[in-house]
Amino acid sequence: SQTIHQWPATLVQPVGSPLSLECTVEGTSNPNLYWYRQAAGRGLQLLFYSIGIGQISSEVPQNLSASRPQDRQFILSSKKLLLSDSGFYLCAWSVRVSGEQFFGPGTRLTVL
Amino acid sequence: GNSVTQMEGPVTLSEEAFLTINCTYTATGYPSLFWYVQYPGEGLQLLLKATKADDKGSNKGFEATYRKETTSFHLEKGSVQVSDSAVYFCALISGGSQGNLIFGKGTKLSVKP
Numbered sequence: 001s002q003t004i005h006q007w008p009a010t011l012v013q014p015v016g017s018p019l020s021l022e023c024t025v026e027g028t029s030n031p032n033l034y035w036y037r038q039a040a041g042r043g044l045q046l047l048f049y050s051i052g053i054g055q056i057s058s059e060v061p062q063n064l065s066a067s068r069p070q071d072r073q074f075i076l077s078s079k080k081l082l083l084s085d086s087g088f089y090l091c092a093w094s095v096r097v098s099g100e101q102f103f104g105p106g107t108r109l110t111v112l
Numbered sequence: 113g114n115s116v117t118q119m120e121g122p123v124t125l126s127e128e129a130f131l132t133i134n135c136t137y138t139a140t141g142y143p144s145l146f147w148y149v150q151y152p153g154e155g156l157q158l159l160l161k162a163t164k165a166d167d168k169g170s171n172k173g174f175e176a177t178y179r180k181e182t183t184s185f186h187l188e189k190g191s192v193q194v195s196d197s198a199v200y201f202c203a204l205i206s207g208g209s210q211g212n213l214i215f216g217k218g219t220k221l222s223v224k225p
Contacts, residue, residue, distance in 0.1 A: 043217035
């Protein structure tokens with residue numbers, strides 16, 4: 001069966017510090033991968049998606065970036081965090097571009 | 113553009129009450145529709161889905177019917193339990209998209225014993 005992991009589960013970082021969140025998927029090959037952010041009272045916002053290694057599409061301009069160094073690994077990064085980067089970050093995967101997505105447990109990021 | 117509109121919460125019900133969470137959508141083509149549930153502190157779980165008009169998705173006592181004529185996908189459950197307390201998200205994937213889920217803002221449900 002397929003599983004999706006995210007870490008860390010929680011993170012508290014000062015403004016201006018770097019960020020690296022990791023997501024890995026097991027039990028499937030060549031998944032489509034997604035990063036979402038859930039900010040308080042604002043629902044879910046798609047940040048990045050990837051249909052293959054090294055292929056990243058960005059949905060919104062921001063100071064975050066994403067990379068996919070391996071087939072089942074998706075990384076969300078920032079060089080300098082802002083207060084507005086606080087939120088709950090969710091990674092997801094899907095088999096088909098138009099199919100349902102399966103979510104990881106999320107990372108709660110607090111920027112102080 | 114594509115969008116999903118959900119009834120605003122929070123919704124507070126007593127155990128065994130009937131639940132309806134309204135969801136309407138705007139989309140080009142024939143989207144697939146989903147309900148996701150998020151329990152406190154956790155990620156999202158797919159609750160049910162429907163991929164074409166008049167399909168009924170069902171799971172764990174929850175149901176939703178894809179109504180193309182009213183562009184709706186309302187979530188219902190006949191008898192809620194305390195364990196159903198969570199945030200519920202309606203979502204769609206348009207056939208013309210890159211597979212990006214478009215979410216509603218979520219509806220928080222609290223069920224009291």
